[in-house]
Amino acid sequence: MDQTSTRDRIVIAASRLIQRQGYVGTGIKQIAKEAQATLGSVYHFFPDGKEAVGVAAIKHGDQEFAAVLREALDSEQDPSAAVAACTRQLADSLRESGWIDGCPVTAAALETLGTDSEIQRACAAALRNWERLVYDKLLHSGLRAEDARDLATTIISTLEGAEVTAQVNRSEEPLWAAGRQLARLVGTYEVAPSVAQTP
């Protein structure tokens, strides 16, 4: 039997499918089949229908991506190296997936832009969440708060964009380039010496 619960399998399958083909491009029946569940089970756990499944899937992708990001950021003390580690991590998993498993929320976010749906809000929350992770890392590295804000926003934007570019071109190059340039950019900010991480 399966270790994971039916509900979890549905959410995970939905998250992966939405990540790969978008929200509108993913059908409830396809989710059920992929999760090895039936339509009845899906509507049992999510009586509110497709949108509820989508929201749960987005939130799952949010946390999953946040974990990857956090691990990469923690792998290096120097903030420049940490950001570069992020791009390396993204490039690796992107190549391994055959260039299809990119950011888990971008596609859904773009499709539901004008709709002010719950999905839209979940995507916005995910972006803010990831930005916060980078922001905290920069702050703990001794950057000034306003610099860290601006930088964190830009770093997330660049990661987002570089991932898309890498997927479209089926190449790791855009992520490598982003890693090099972001590291250089972060390096231009002086770290307050007294606040530098204690060994």
Added chain:
Amino acid sequence: MDQTSTRDRIVIAASRLIQRQGYVGTGIKQIAKEAQATLGSVYHFFPDGKEAVGVAAIKHGDQEFAAVLREALDSEQDPSAAVAACTRQLADSLRESGWIDGCPVTAAALETLGTDSEIQRACAAALRNWERLVYDKLLHSGLRAEDARDLATTIISTLEGAEVTAQVNRSEEPLWAAGRQLARLVGTYEVAPSVAQTP
């Protein structure tokens, strides 16, 4: 009567709709209605069906976006200022459209990632096209060729990502932040003095 031809109206309407709600989320009948054409007209000009319309729409968006980019890049001699001008231009038109008219190809590109369709190729070509514009600008500003390559790739990625972030958050801030950081990044590259633009 309408000045523009029926075919052009179809392409323009398709481009805008795909930009806003993606390729799968946009129906042929919706395109026809938006273009004030009939289904018969659409299939008359595009006998190969929806994908052919989509490809034409993507190519149209490609050129449209390239024109905006080119104008912004040419508005300033200094490459840092030119890149900042791009982010300002994007922020302006994004706000004016109510945060719905972003990059005309990202949504379609993400939806068709695994499909190796003609649409996919058109999106990849668009990204390469825009990257080329930035690359030429940087090269003419005296940057070394390899630096210009890396930078151009990253600048396009960041613009792409910042646009998405701005749309999701319904705020110009991500684009402003990207403008500031990209200008700073470009500024870290020394311009070969002899090649600097002749007045």
Added chain:
DNA sequence: TGGCGGCTAGAACGAACGCTCTATTTAGGG
């Protein structure tokens, strides 16, 4: 005036969509 493409117009088809509904199976406490 007659005919002939270029274009417009929309009815109709099979497939797939999200969703509802009723049955059936499973698990646990009296």
Added chain:
DNA sequence: CCCTAAATAGAGCGTTCGTTCTAGCCGCCA
């Protein structure tokens, strides 16, 4: 052992999808 609620199973609803098809409209050359 039975009863109840949770979970599974899938047929079928109305709608919309992309596409096909035929019929009609228009302007041009003969």
